[in-house]
Amino acid sequence: MGSRSPPMLKGTHVEYSAEGFYKGLVEAGLIVPTRVPGTFGRNAVFEDVLARFDGLIGQLAKDDGAELFVFPPTIDRTIIERTAYLDSFPNLAGTVFSFFGNEKEAKALSAKVNGNEPWADTQGMTEVCLNPAACYPIYPTLAGALPENGRLITMFQWVYRHEPSLEPTRMQSFRVREFVKAGDPSSVVEWRDMWLKRGTTLLQELGLPAKADVAADPFFGRTGKMLAHAQIDQKLKFEVLIPVVSEEKPTACCSFNYHQDKFGGVFGINTADGQTAHTACLGFGLERCVMALFKTHGFAPADWPANVRKRLWPS
Amino acid sequence: MGSRSPPMLKGTHVEYSAEGFYKGLVEAGLIVPTRVPGTFGRNAVFEDVLARFDGLIGQLAKDDGAELFVFPPTIDRTIIERTAYLDSFPNLAGTVFSFFGNEKEAKALSAKVNGNEPWADTQGMTEVCLNPAACYPIYPTLAGALPENGRLITMFQWVYRHEPSLEPTRMQSFRVREFVKAGDPSSVVEWRDMWLKRGTTLLQELGLPAKADVAADPFFGRTGKMLAHAQIDQKLKFEVLIPVVSEEKPTACCSFNYHQDKFGGVFGINTADGQTAHTACLGFGLERCVMALFKTHGFAPADWPANVRKRLWPS
Numbered sequence: 001m002g003s004r005s006p007p008m009l010k011g012t013h014v015e016y017s018a019e020g021f022y023k024g025l026v027e028a029g030l031i032v033p034t035r036v037p038g039t040f041g042r043n044a045v046f047e048d049v050l051a052r053f054d055g056l057i058g059q060l061a062k063d064d065g066a067e068l069f070v071f072p073p074t075i076d077r078t079i080i081e082r083t084a085y086l087d088s089f090p091n092l093a094g095t096v097f098s099f100f101g102n103e104k105e106a107k108a109l110s111a112k113v114n115g116n117e118p119w120a121d122t123q124g125m126t127e128v129c130l131n132p133a134a135c136y137p138i139y140p141t142l143a144g145a146l147p148e149n150g151r152l153i154t155m156f157q158w159v160y161r162h163e164p165s166l167e168p169t170r171m172q173s174f175r176v177r178e179f180v181k182a183g184d185p186s187s188v189v190e191w192r193d194m195w196l197k198r199g200t201t202l203l204q205e206l207g208l209p210a211k212a213d214v215a216a217d218p219f220f221g222r223t224g225k226m227l228a229h230a231q232i233d234q235k236l237k238f239e240v241l242i243p244v245v246s247e248e249k250p251t252a253c254c255s256f257n258y259h260q261d262k263f264g265g266v267f268g269i270n271t272a273d274g275q276t277a278h279t280a281c282l283g284f285g286l287e288r289c290v291m292a293l294f295k296t297h298g299f300a301p302a303d304w305p306a307n308v309r310k311r312l313w314p315s
Numbered sequence: 316m317g318s319r320s321p322p323m324l325k326g327t328h329v330e331y332s333a334e335g336f337y338k339g340l341v342e343a344g345l346i347v348p349t350r351v352p353g354t355f356g357r358n359a360v361f362e363d364v365l366a367r368f369d370g371l372i373g374q375l376a377k378d379d380g381a382e383l384f385v386f387p388p389t390i391d392r393t394i395i396e397r398t399a400y401l402d403s404f405p406n407l408a409g410t411v412f413s414f415f416g417n418e419k420e421a422k423a424l425s426a427k428v429n430g431n432e433p434w435a436d437t438q439g440m441t442e443v444c445l446n447p448a449a450c451y452p453i454y455p456t457l458a459g460a461l462p463e464n465g466r467l468i469t470m471f472q473w474v475y476r477h478e479p480s481l482e483p484t485r486m487q488s489f490r491v492r493e494f495v496k497a498g499d500p501s502s503v504v505e506w507r508d509m510w511l512k513r514g515t516t517l518l519q520e521l522g523l524p525a526k527a528d529v530a531a532d533p534f535f536g537r538t539g540k541m542l543a544h545a546q547i548d549q550k551l552k553f554e555v556l557i558p559v560v561s562e563e564k565p566t567a568c569c570s571f572n573y574h575q576d577k578f579g580g581v582f583g584i585n586t587a588d589g590q591t592a593h594t595a596c597l598g599f600g601l602e603r604c605v606m607a608l609f610k611t612h613g614f615a616p617a618d619w620p621a622n623v624r625k626r627l628w629p630s
Contacts, residue, residue: 137354
């Protein structure tokens with residue numbers, strides 16, 4: 001942060017800078033900085049926009065018949081073990097450790113902490129990890145035969161990625177409004193395609209310069225590059241992108257993933273006629289969508305365009 | 316779970332059983348079991364009651380002028396290091412670990428996970444831990460001189476405790492509606508006393524058999540017993556208790572803590588006239604309050620007493 005930051009807006013020409021945008025969010029009081037990158041607090045204005053935007057998504061989906069669930073930020077560790085998450089994103093996973101010792105060992109732990117010594121060796125792995133993607137906790141609960149038309153789930157979850165960054169859209173913990181469809185391949189793909197249009201339109205109608213594109217996950221290492229190419233070739237992942245901190249590298253605000261029979265196979269999810277179910281998910285990165293609104297329309301929602309305000313705050 | 320579970324209600328006589336209550340919540344679809352105790356999903360009905368109850372708390376506080384913040388479930392690890400949390404509750408703290416290795420080490424991690432071998436040794440401690448109590452992340456942000464009348468904060472946070480249990484009110488991850496007051500000792504204590512009455516009354520008006528009492532934290536080990544006695548002697552902690560899974564051991568649904576100058580001292584929070592600020596916090600355990608409603612009024616909100624329904628769903 002400092003005087004080198006470019007001004008956020010110059011007439012109609014938008015300037016993009018991660019540093020400048022972060023500074024703007026902080027100065028407007030929208031986020032509250034903390035010592036660790038990617039763990040800032042959000043204020044009431046930020047939260048109101050987030051809740052209103054989430055409400056709009058809910059309205060779009062209201063006749064779809066999705067079942068709502070909320071799972072905690074900590075989930076069964078075996079989910080990431082069984083789904084090859086650690087093969088693809090070992091660097092992003094957060095595992096939860098705790099202390100399993102007796103009173104004497106607790107004293108040793110205290111002595112280390114209070115003496116500013118490393119204390120990682122006092123901790124053992126627990127049965128939970130942080131939820132790495134909003135859809136993960138639902139799959140084990142879908143095991144068995146699905147109803148005739150499959151199942152449609154929506155969730156509101158906190159997600160964790162170990163990627164500390166001062167770039168404000170790259171958070172360690174963030175919220176996702178997620179939808180998951182499990183069923184036969186064609187209904188799942190059709191549903192994904194419908195939402196890709198619906199999500200892009202929603203963001204565009206809020207005045208955001210949103211564009212959909214084929215995408216790849218940030219697979220780890222050299223093998224990961226090949227996985228990314230295959231994913232793009234098969235068009236398994238799409239994102240809706242909006243420039244927030246960079247015009248050249250717009251921010252993925254919405255992500256659409258077709259898993260084919262991956263989760264169905266791992267967790268024994270079957271269609272009504274006994275085939276391995278296919279699944280797809282899509283998630284709105286809620287903080288990123290909110291930040292896209294602040295970047296595009298300014299830091300004061302009272303000054304946003306009337307049509308945008310009316311959509312978010314209809315009454 | 317099984318046929319040994321007593322019926323939940325026999326005429327007007329309420330039977331209490333952790334096992335039976337858990338089974339009832341699952342059968343009503345209100346919670347979705349997972350493999351790891353204390354990490355279940357919540358369904359739309361559960362979430363609606365939770366949001367409505369949280370809204371009532373907000374209404375009670377609406378003229379108090381509290382600033383709202385939401386912090387993520389993962390917070391700066393040095394907060395628990397500096398506040399002696401690990402001296403008192405080493406067994407409850409959850410620390411976040413991740414993988415910091417290169418591609419070769421990632422392959423070794425994959426081999427362990429896919430070979431069903433322990434893989435804790437592939438993980439290193441990150442800069443974040445799970446938030447152990449809703450108020451923790453706010454204190455570092457209050458450093459410096461407070462305004463004349465102190466500061467009043469409200470937060471909505473996910474909190475973690477490493478205490479896996481099949482007792483449904485004892486969750487690993489749960490949500491808390493929190494309030495924190497920082498200022499001079501008398502205003503802080505007066506505010507705490509006001510909320511103790513307000514919180515108890517709110518729960519009683521919802522038909523819940525709520526009672527306030529002096530309480531102690533579950534400090535670890537033998538030294539912990541002395542700390543608990545001192546806390547009770549000084550009346551530093553109160554709880555509002557409601558029978559949910561046991562009549563003899565009612566569940567703490569709301570907790571009030573007067574920290575004296577502890578956090579003020581650690582984080583350099585001062586009153587406007589330069590004294591170390593005192594702080595107090597209070598939190599509604601939202602899932603526990605919701606469960607108290609289900610236990611007391613039954614698993615179907617449509618059948619709850621009219622006055623309770625009118626309070627939660629006024630329009």
